[in-house]
Amino acid sequence: MTTRKRFPLPLNIQDGVVDMAHGSGGRAMAQLIDQLFIKHLDNRLLRQGNDQACFSVAAGRMVMSTDGHVISPLFFPGGDIGSLAIHGTVNDVAMSGAQPLYLAAGFILEEGFPLVDLERVVISMAAAAKAAEVAVVTGDTKVVERGKGDGIFITTTGVGRVPDGVNISGDLAQPGDAILLSGTLGDHGVAVMSSRENLEFETQIESDSAALHTLVADMVAAVPSIHCLRDPTRGGLATTLNELALQSQVGMRLEERAIPVQPAVSAACELLGLDPLYIANEGKLIAICPAEKAAQLLAVMRAHPLGQQAAIIGNVVEDPNSFVQMETAFGGSRIVDWLAGEQLPRIC
Numbered sequence: 001m002t003t004r005k006r007f008p009l010p011l012n013i014q015d016g017v018v019d020m021a022h023g024s025g026g027r028a029m030a031q032l033i034d035q036l037f038i039k040h041l042d043n044r045l046l047r048q049g050n051d052q053a054c055f056s057v058a059a060g061r062m063v064m065s066t067d068g069h070v071i072s073p074l075f076f077p078g079g080d081i082g083s084l085a086i087h088g089t090v091n092d093v094a095m096s097g098a099q100p101l102y103l104a105a106g107f108i109l110e111e112g113f114p115l116v117d118l119e120r121v122v123i124s125m126a127a128a129a130k131a132a133e134v135a136v137v138t139g140d141t142k143v144v145e146r147g148k149g150d151g152i153f154i155t156t157t158g159v160g161r162v163p164d165g166v167n168i169s170g171d172l173a174q175p176g177d178a179i180l181l182s183g184t185l186g187d188h189g190v191a192v193m194s195s196r197e198n199l200e201f202e203t204q205i206e207s208d209s210a211a212l213h214t215l216v217a218d219m220v221a222a223v224p225s226i227h228c229l230r231d232p233t234r235g236g237l238a239t240t241l242n243e244l245a246l247q248s249q250v251g252m253r254l255e256e257r258a259i260p261v262q263p264a265v266s267a268a269c270e271l272l273g274l275d276p277l278y279i280a281n282e283g284k285l286i287a288i289c290p291a292e293k294a295a296q297l298l299a300v301m302r303a304h305p306l307g308q309q310a311a312i313i314g315n316v317v318e319d320p321n322s323f324v325q326m327e328t329a330f331g332g333s334r335i336v337d338w339l340a341g342e343q344l345p346r347i348c
Contacts, residue, residue, distance in 0.1 A: 010035065011031055011032065011035040011036060011115065012115070013035075013036065013115040013116055013118075013119050014115075014116055015116075016114075016115040016116075017111075017112050017113060017114055017115060018109045018110065018111055018112065018113040018114075018115065018118065018143055019111055019112075019143070020111055020143055020145070022109065022141070022143050023109070023141060023142050023143025023144075024143075029141065032141065033141065036115070036118065036119055036122060037122060037139065037141070040119070040122045040123050040125075040126040041105075041122065041125065041126050041129070041135075041136045041139075043135040043136070043137065045102075045135065045137035045138070046135070046136060046137050046138065046139075050138070051138070052138055053102065053104070053137035053138040055101075055102060055137065057101065057159075057161055058161060060161050060162060060163070060164060061161070061162040062098075062159060062160070062161055062162075063093050063096045063098040063159065063160045063161070063162055064093075064157065064158070064159050064160075065089055065092035065093050065157070065158050066089070066155065066156070066157040066158075067085075067088045067089050067092060067155065067156055067157075068153065068154070068155045069081055069084055069085045069088060069153065069154045069155070069156070069348065070150070070153050070346055070348075071084060071192065071346055071347060071348055072150065072196060072346040073192070073195050073196055074117070074121065074151060074152065075120075075195075076191055076192045076195040076196075076207055077191045077194070077195060077204060077205065077206045077207060078187075078188075078191055078206030078207030078208070078209060079124075079206075079207045079209040079282070080120070080121060080124050081121055081152065081154055082120070082121035082122060082123070082124030082125035082128065082154070083124045083125065083127070083128040083209055084207075084209050084282060084348065085105065085125060085154040085155075085156045086103065086125055086128035086129050086132060086134070086136075086156065086211065087128060087132075087209050087210055087211050087212075087282055087283070088156065088233070088282065088348065089103060089156040089157065089158040090103075090132050090134060090158060090211040090212070090213055091211065091212045091213070091231045091282075091285070092158065092231070093158045093159070093160040093213070094160070094211075094212055094213035094216045094229075095168070095216070095229040095230055095231055095285065096160070096162055096168055096169075096229070097162055097163065097166040097167075097168040097216060097220045097226070097229065098160035098161055098162045098163075098213075099160050099161055099163070099213065099217065100132065100134045100158055100159075100160040100211075100213050101134065101158075101159055101160050101161060102134060102135055102136075102137045102158070102159050103129065103134055103135065103136045103137070103156055103157065103158045104136065104137065104138045104139055104156065104157040104158075105125070105136050105139040105140075105154060105155070105156050105157075106139060106140045106141075106142075106154070106155040106156075106157075107139070107140070107141045107142070107152065107153070107154055108142050108143075108144060108149055108152065108153040108154075108155075109141065109142070109143045109144070109149070109151075109152055110143075110144055110145075110146060110147075110148065110149030110150065110151050110152065111143060111144065111145050111146040111149075112146045113149075113151050113152055117151075117152075118152065121152060121154075128211065131211065132211040132213065134158070163220065165224055166220055166224055166226075168220075168226055168227065168228060168229050169227075169228065169247075170228055170230060170243065170244050170247040170248065171247040171248050171249075172227040172228055172248060172288075173227050173228050173244055173245070173247075173248035173250050173252075173288045173316050174227065174248070174250070174290075174316060175250055175316050175317055175318045176290070176291050176315065176316060177227060177288045177289060177290060177291060177315065177316040178288070178289055178290070178291045178293075178294035178297075178312055178314075178315055178316075179241070179252060179254070179286065179287075179288055179312070179313050179314040179315060179316065180286070180287040180288070180289070180294065180297060180298060180301065180310060180311065180312050180313065181237070181259065181260065181284065181285075181286055181287075181310065181311055181313045182212075182215065182284050182285045182286075182287070182301055182306065182307045182309075182310045183208070183260060183283075183284050183306070183307060183308070183309040183310060184208070184260045184261055184262045184265065184284070184309055185232075185236065185237055185259065185260065185261050185265070185276045185277065185279065185281060185284070186236070186261060186262075186265040186269060186276035186279035186281065187205060187206065187207060187208040187262065187265060187281065187283075188207040188208050188209060188279075188280050188281050188282040188283070188347070188348075189236070189279035189280040189281070189347055190205050190264075190265050190268050190269065190274075190279065191205045191206050191207040192207065192280075192347055193268075193272075193347075194268070199268075201264055201267070201268055203263075203264040205262070205264050205265060205268065207282060207283070208281055208282055208283035208284060209282040209283050210282070210283035210306055212231065212283065212284075212285055212306060214304070214306075215285070215301065215304045215306045215307050216229065216285070218300050218301075218303070218304055219287065219297060219300055219301060222296060222297065222300040223289055223293045223296060223297045223300070225289060225290055225293060226287055226288070226289045226293075226297070227288045227289055227290070228244055228248070228286070228287070228288040229285055229286070229287055229288075230243070230244060230285065230286045231281070231282075231284065231285050231286075232280075232281050232284060232285075232286055233280050233281060233282060233348050234280050234347065234348055235278060235280070235338075235339045236276070236277055236278040236279045236280055236281065236339070237259070237276075237277050237278075237281075237286070238275075238277040238278050238324065238336045238337070238338075238339065239278065239338055239339045240286060241254075241286065241324045241336070242322075242324050242336070242337070242338045244286070244288070245319075245322040245323070245324055246322045248316075248322075249320075249322060250316050250317065250318065250319060250322060251316070251317045251318065251319020251321065251322055251323050251324070251325070252314055252315070252316055252317065252319075252323075252324045252325070253314050253315055253317050253325050253326070253327065254313055254314035254324065254325070254326040254327070254336065255313060255314055255326070255327050256326050256327060256328050256329045257329050258311050258312065258313045258314070259277075259311070259313050260309050260311050261276045265279075277336060278339050280347045280348055282348065283306065287301075288316060291315065294312055298310055298311075298312055314326075323335055324336040324337075
């Protein structure tokens, strides 16, 4: 393996900004990659400097997922676009029951974006990847003219391996199955909104952004018969359950009293006319499993730091219309429909 050449002049990160030369493919771009991206994301495969990463994997089924991250603001309580980019793709891979292995990252940078902010994002990505025990092994950088971007967009692609005997998919929910949620709803969306609009609440609300693959690994080891896993990101719990109901051609019935929501999030949503069921989450998951395994799975989830507030929130029913319905706290019933638009734009 060759050692990457270091440039004699250091990159001016503190006072510098992204300019068009950083996307030109020339010396400035190589310097940016060397002194910022590789410096913080360094690993054996990335250091090779190829346009791809070549690695060996154990035999078995592979999983691949890709995700674009366009959040505004870039930095918010509990996270930023860098950690979110890692967590989002790690979680998408993990929702198949897979162990995430490697990531690729693509950056779209706007001319004039401060290099100090870019470094802050990359440092956050590196910390999140290290904590998740995955490596960013290849990537790409492009620069667009001032006014034609929004600071920074990040696309991440991940690959992982599914353990033998595990078959988890959105079309496998069956009538009689239990529906479980790993924790409180709406933390991420309300944290981003409060930061975006400079809103202050009595209690600090932080994003729940987290990598869920270790929680999933514990769940799959204990209950390999899990039918569906999904992280309720854009559109929240309501939209995600409608997606799963349509995929599996079933209906779902929820218990409003069983759905955990932080009091501060509930109060913020009431104040702003929002419904926590539709707000994005970045560190929660939905699990659907046979009813007889629900108590065991719930105990495993609650034993993990990311599932301490897990709850059984409903069950799968026969329904040719694939409706999601909810028994309200007042004893009534209502349809939990698809999200018609966006409650909160640029949330993930």
